[in-house]
Amino acid sequence: MASGFSYTGGRSRCFAYWQEFSKCYAEADAPSQCRLPADDYLECLHHTKEIARAKAVKAEFIKQAEHHAKEGRKVADVLADGVIVGVGLIQRDQGGEGNHK
Numbered sequence: 001m002a003s004g005f006s007y008t009g010g011r012s013r014c015f016a017y018w019q020e021f022s023k024c025y026a027e028a029d030a031p032s033q034c035r036l037p038a039d040d041y042l043e044c045l046h047h048t049k050e051i052a053r054a055k056a057v058k059a060e061f062i063k064q065a066e067h068h069a070k071e072g073r074k075v076a077d078v079l080a081d082g083v084i085v086g087v088g089l090i091q092r093d094q095g096g097e098g099n100h101k
Contacts, residue, residue: 014044 006012021041043049062093 014041017044020080 012018016038017037021034021037024037025031028034
């Protein structure tokens with residue numbers, strides 16, 4: 001993002017974060033005051049927190065799949081239940097018919 005332009009010629013995806021950080025840095029007495037805008041800009045560039053969260057969700061899914069496999073469910077049934085959605089974040093309606101309004 002050194003030039004501030006994306007591959008298509010417009011603004012890059014992180015340009016707004018860069019502007020926010022550069023404005024803070026220009027107005028700050030100490031660079032440490034701009035740690036939050038700098039973190040936002042670096043997250044936009046590298047997606048480190050997003051990748052770490054995805055890895056944690058995947059690890060939890062694998063852990064639960066192994067637990068269900070030990071309980072006697074077939075591994076194929078566990079995997080067919082849902083890919084990463086089966087981490088327990090979304091409650092599914094087991095009755096089939098829900099209350100529709």
